[in-house]
Amino acid sequence: MSKHTGLGLSTRSILAGEAGNLSYQSVAPDMVLSTSFRADYGASYSIEGQQQEDIPFFYTRWGNPTIQQLEVKLAGLEQAEACVVFASGMAAVAGLFLYELKAGDRLVISDVCYAAVSEVTNELFPDLDIDVVKVNMTDADQLREALTEETRLVYTETPANPILRLTDLELVVKEARKVKARVAVDSTFATPAATRPAELGVDYVVHSLTKYINGHGDAMGGAILGSREDMEQIRRKILIKTGGVISPFNAWMIMRGLSTFPIRMKAHEEHALEVAGMLEEHPNVTQVIYPGLPSHPQYELARKQMDNFSGMLTFQVQDGERAAKLMAEQLEVVQYAVSLGHQHSLIYYMPTDEMLESTFLLTDEQEASYREYAGDGIFRMSVGLEDAEDIIRDLKRILDQL
Ligand SMILES: *Cc1c(COP(=O)(O)O)cnc(C)c1O
Numbered sequence: 001m002s003k004h005t006g007l008g009l010s011t012r013s014i015l016a017g018e019a020g021n022l023s024y025q026s027v028a029p030d031m032v033l034s035t036s037f038r039a040d041y042g043a044s045y046s047i048e049g050q051q052q053e054d055i056p057f058f059y060t061r062w063g064n065p066t067i068q069q070l071e072v073k074l075a076g077l078e079q080a081e082a083c084v085v086f087a088s089g090m091a092a093v094a095g096l097f098l099y100e101l102k103a104g105d106r107l108v109i110s111d112v113c114y115a116a117v118s119e120v121t122n123e124l125f126p127d128l129d130i131d132v133v134k135v136n137m138t139d140a141d142q143l144r145e146a147l148t149e150e151t152r153l154v155y156t157e158t159p160a161n162p163i164l165r166l167t168d169l170e171l172v173v174k175e176a177r178k179v180k181a182r183v184a185v186d187s188t189f190a191t192p193a194a195t196r197p198a199e200l201g202v203d204y205v206v207h208s209l210t211k212y213i214n215g216h217g218d219a220m221g222g223a224i225l226g227s228r229e230d231m232e233q234i235r236r237k238i239l240i241k242t243g244g245v246i247s248p249f250n251a252w253m254i255m256r257g258l259s260t261f262p263i264r265m266k267a268h269e270e271h272a273l274e275v276a277g278m279l280e281e282h283p284n285v286t287q288v289i290y291p292g293l294p295s296h297p298q299y300e301l302a303r304k305q306m307d308n309f310s311g312m313l314t315f316q317v318q319d320g321e322r323a324a325k326l327m328a329e330q331l332e333v334v335q336y337a338v339s340l341g342h343q344h345s346l347i348y349y350m351p352t353d354e355m356l357e358s359t360f361l362l363t364d365e366q367e368a369s370y371r372e373y374a375g376d377g378i379f380r381m382s383v384g385l386e387d388a389e390d391i392i393r394d395l396k397r398i399l400d401q402l
Contacts, residue, residue: 005079007076009077009192009193009261009262010262010263012073012076012077013073013077013258013259013260013261013262014259016072016073016075016076016077017029017068017069017070017071017072017073017074017076017255018069018073018255019069029066029069029252029255030065030066031066031248031249031252032064032065032066032248033066033248033249034060034064035059035060036058036059036060037056037057037058037059039056039058040056043056043058047062047236047240047241048236060245060248061239061240061243061245062235062240063235064248064251066248066251066252066255067085067245067246067248067251069251069255070085070221070246070251070252070254070255070258071083071084071085071223073255073258074207074209074213074223074225074258075225077192077258077261078192078196078197078198078205078225079192079196079198079199080198080205080225080226081198081226081227081228081231082225082226082227082228082230082231082232083223083224083225083231084223084224084231084234084235084239085209085221085222085223085246085251086221086222086223086224086239086244086245086246087220087221087222087244087245087246087247087250088208088210088220088221088222088244089114089186089188089206089207089208089209089210089211089220089221089222090116090117090120090208090222091222091244092206092207092208092222092223092224092244093114093116093117093120093186093206093222094120094244095224095234095238095239095242095244096184096204096206096224096234097120097153098238098242099230099233099234099237099238100152100153100182100184101125101128101130101152101153102130102152103128103129103130104129104130104131104150105130105131105150105151105152105153106130106131106132106133106146106148106150106151106152107121107125107130107131107132107133107151107152107153107155108133108135108143108146108147108151108153108154108155108181109121109132109133109134109135109154109155109156110134110135110136110137110155110156110157110160110167111134111135111136111137111360111362111366111369111370112136112157112160112161112163112165112360112370113155113156113157113160113161113186114157114161114186114188114208115161115355115358115359117155117157117186118359118360118361119359122359122361131150133146134361134362134363134366136365136366136369137156137158137167137168137172138165138166138167138168138298138369139369140171140175143172143175144175147175147176147178147179147181148179149179151176151179151181152181152182153181153182153183153184154172154175154176154181154182154183154184155183155184155185155186156169156172156183156184156185156186157185157186157187157188157189158185158187158189158190158195158305159189159190159291159310159312160189161188161189161380162314162350162355162374162378162380163289163314163370163373163374163378164189164289164290164291164296164312164313164314164373165297165298165369165373166291166298166301166302166305167185168301168305169183169185169195169197169200169201169202169305170200170201173200173201173202177201182203182204183201183202183203183204184202184203184204184205184206185197185202185204185205185206186206186207186208187205187206187207188206188207188208188211188212188341189211189310189312189340190306190310191207191212191213191261191265191308191310193212193261193262193265193266193307193308193310194265194305194306194307194308194309194310195305195306195307198225198226200305203226203227203230204224204225204226204230205224205225205226206222206223206224206225207222207223207225208221208222209221209222209223209254210222210339210341211339211340211341211342212261212264212265212268212310212311212340212341213254213257213258213261213341214253214254214257214258214341215257215258215260215261215264215341215342215343216253216257216342216343217339217341217342217343217344218253219249219250219253219254219257220250221246221250221251221254222246264343264385265308265310265311266308267385268310268311268341268383268384268385269292269308269309269310269311270388271311271383271384271385271386271388271391272290272292272309272310272311272312272313272383273290273292273293273309274388274392275313275381275383275388275391275392275395276288276290276292276293276313278392278395278396279313279315279395279399280293280295282396282399284317284318284399284400284402285315285316285317285399286316286317286318286375287315287316287375288313288314288315288316289313289314289315289373289378290309290312290313290314291306291309291310292309297372297373311340311341311382311383311384312340312380312381312382312383313381313383314373314374314378314379314380314381315378315379315381316374316375316376316377316378316379317379317399317402318402319402320349320351320376320377320378320379321349321351321377322402323349323379323398323399323402324336324349324379326398326401326402327347327349327379327398330397330398331347331394331395331398332394333345333386333390333391333393333394334346334347334381334384334391334394334395335347336348339382340380340382341382342382342384343384343385343386344384344386345381345382345383345384345386345391346381346382346384347379347380347381347382347395348379348380349377349378349379349380350374350377350378350379350380351376351377352370352371352374352375352376352377352378353376355374356370
């Protein structure tokens with residue numbers, strides 16, 4: 001897949017992977033929904049009998065013209081060699097784990113990452129004899145101590161969902177290399193508008209396409225990006241055989257959403273900065289965490305590693321439960337709902353005790369770091385594309401009542 005070097009992010013968002021139907025001279029890409037494709041006589045029925053270079057479109061679980069266009073576009077945006085798209089972010093993460101990890105291996109994973117990822121490693125991996133070691137990735141000593149010869153994969157997320165703590169990717173790559181471990185990062189919050197982890201030496205970049213990449217809250221998808229060789233193996237060994245393939249319809253929707261990706265990210269960042277500014281000044285708000293604010297504990301790292309601060313922020317108030325109830329009942333512009341990265345502003349309350357019990361299972365030291373960012377509970381907000389003054393007025397109306 002071409003890396004589209006020399007073209008800007010906006011041009012790549014529009015052009016990469018998009019070829020219209022050549023017989024109609026159409027400019028926009030076609031949506032190809034067919035699940036099967038006419039085969040040459042004698043084509044192998046098994047993927048093992050086919051060379052990647054000339055796998056023709058054969059059956060959509062193996063490959064499909066519309067899905068392939070999305071893969072080329074994503075590789076072009078991430079400046080990665082290749083991409084494999086899945087049905088959801090979790091299908092991509094699970095696929096990566098299945099590809100990389102076997103019994104006896106160690107997985108060193110960020111102590112805070114997307115809840116379902118944390119839960120997979122808590123609940124499924126002990127029975128598979130995979131040794132899971134959780135590490136606060138901001139603590140280089142904790143990381144070094146965890147990295148043994150058995151470590152196969154280091155998995156992190158930056159900014160981490162939900163607390164927006166950052167990981168220094170160059171540092172993690174440098175330490176992981178010493179024990180020949182591979183590094184994966186979930187870059188869903190950062191997006192390629194902010195950070196291109198492949199350029200920093202990360203082996204695998206993972207995305208939930210459901211969020212900023214699609215950007216409109218109406219299609220689920222996931223992706224792994226990395227070397228051509230790894231992606232070919234992931235497609236052969238994992239995607240085709242475990243079947244978490246995306247619908248071509250969703251792939252087309254996500255590709256459509258991507259055309260406006262850089263201008264959307266710019267607006268998300270602008271609006272988030274305005275909302276964060278209001279929150280920092282509001283007397284009933286006790287803490288605001290946003291990578292674009294000088295008050296973020298890792299602001300220097302944010303400036304070094306992120307070209308765009310994205311639209312995710314968190315804040316705390318004295319009585320979070322009461323504020324959450326008021327928001328669910330009274331917000332008009334902002335939606336009280338989970339998920340993120342849409343045109344709609346979304347907000348959700350995450351009480352710390354509950355998150356620690358159900359999902360993260362941390363040591364005392366790790367819990368202390370979690371609480372530095374999250375206190376007793378945070379409102380996680382995905383600042384949308386509505387007019388910033390309307391978002392602010394809606395939120396302020398609730399905060400003024402506290
Ligand atoms: C949403 C999310 C996922 C999971 O993606 P789905 O598309 O919902 O399966 C993984 N990581 C992060 C950071 C997310 O926000």
